[in-house]
Amino acid sequence: MLTLATIKHINELQQKKHRAAAHEFIVEGLKGVQEALENEAEVLLVVMDGNIRDEADMQALIKLAGEHEAQVEFCGRKDIGQIKTTDTFPGVLAIVSSPDIGLDQISFGPIVALDGIKDPGNLGTIIRTADWFGIQNILLAEDTVDPYNPKVVRSTMGSMFRTSIFESNSLETSLATLKEKYGYRVVSLEMKGEPLPQKLLKNLEENVIFLFGSESHGVRPGLEKLIDVRYTIPGRGQAESLNVAVAAAIVMSRV
Amino acid sequence: MLTLATIKHINELQQKKHRAAAHEFIVEGLKGVQEALENEAEVLLVVMDGNIRDEADMQALIKLAGEHEAQVEFCGRKDIGQIKTTDTFPGVLAIVSSPDIGLDQISFGPIVALDGIKDPGNLGTIIRTADWFGIQNILLAEDTVDPYNPKVVRSTMGSMFRTSIFESNSLETSLATLKEKYGYRVVSLEMKGEPLPQKLLKNLEENVIFLFGSESHGVRPGLEKLIDVRYTIPGRGQAESLNVAVAAAIVMSRV
Secondary structure (H helix, E strand, O other), X not given: OOOHHHHHHHHHOOOHHHHHHHOEEEEEOHHHHHHHHHOOOOEEEEEEEHHHOOOHHHHHHHHHHHHOXXXXXXXXXXXXXXXXXXXXXXXXEEEEEOOOOXXXXXXXXXXXXXXXXXXXXXXXXXXXXXXXXXXXXXXXXXXXXXXXOXXXXXXOOOHHHOOEEEEOOXXXXXXXXXXXXXXXXXXXXXEEEEEOOOOOOXXXXXOEEEEEOEOOOEOOHHHHHHOOEEEEOOOOOOOOOOOHHHHHHHHHOXX | XXXXXXXXXXXXXXXXXXXXXXXXXXXXXXXXXXXXXXXXXXXEEEEEEHHHOXXXXXXXXXXXXXHOOOOEEEEOHHHXXXXXXXXXXXXXXXXXXXXXXXXXXXXXXXXXXXOOOOOHHHHHHHHHHHHHOOOOEEEEOOOOOOOOOHHHHHHOOOHHHOOEEEEOOOHXXXXXXXXXXXXXXXXXXXXXXXXXXXXXXXXXXXXXXXXXXXXXXXXXXXXXXXXXXXXXXXXXXXXXXXXXXXHHXXXXXXX
């Protein structure tokens, strides 16, 4: 049984201001909750549809939650009707604590920095792609879509629990700090740059920041002075640009 | 002034069955309508918000429509309230005739074949990326999302007017025909294949089909026997898979 207070709290976490205040967010669906537990995210509560608790994958999830000392609550039809989710109730969800990671906790090696990405699907896809190519660090500008937005969380397909997401208050200051203190180079993708080489790094420990601008406006002017190299993905057709998640993926595939 | 019949027709074109029956679809927004006209799509009617007709870019669009002998109708607030669009009324839209392209009209060279892609954003992004890399031919399986769905049209960013989209009734038959009659090779992207090489084609006239399966189920079993080479995008992290539009983009970037 869920208390009304819990249902209210889950519903509030649909909104960014409540997520920021509570330092918590919602992970929807079996796969996401499983990944959160397996990757040692701080899972505060698992909420499961009581009608499917006997299904094999739900039983496995209950066991996994037990191993990680995460509390599981079951809910009925009436509760489900009151819980707000992105689509229909996905059978199971979890309240997870959002880590507050500072630049000083960076593990070094390549960083994907995003300036003003607004589309949740694009951000989620970039995080998922970074995880695929073994890039650990994601640095988000102050006006990027909230990474704990349910649509972002869903489209990362669990990869957000395996990457470190740094939310910057000023991307300009963060980039300058990383350059000065840790000798990072900043590589950006733009319409007019050198052709993107086949291989971008000598090794995966190199301190390079790959900077991608917003879907519509590219990188903001204030960052220009911090960029060391500008690359372009050579095209042959007449399309004006590539989707930012696609462009980022092509760059990451050459790391 | 729009007639009620025109408004009804525009609204019906939100639905796949009506699009298929009329062989028409809706393009929303300035950029899309402009691209449709410039790329010689058959634009049947341009519908513009009368309140913004004096803006410079709308004036330019009216001139462009005139050059292409496309009719322009202006609508008022009341009409706009009755017209169904993906989001709020985008200022301008057009009714465009959907071409019926057969395999015999193929221009040869590489083809991107998609099996069961369900997400409109993914399909639109793949078409846009193909256009960027100069790949002219898109072949869609029978259960792929409708390419004339407004969300697909919007996310192609005009690229759908520069590519040839073949809607197959049976992808299996179409692939077999292309192999037998035109000597195409079928290359697929799978979880367990050879590592994707840096360069996939000797030249852009090579008859190769790049086959991508659905977001969740991959390529259907019936197609297996038609595949000549299987590639995998090597990853280093723990993500289970890449988004299909991302995977397709990485392959196309090596064509």
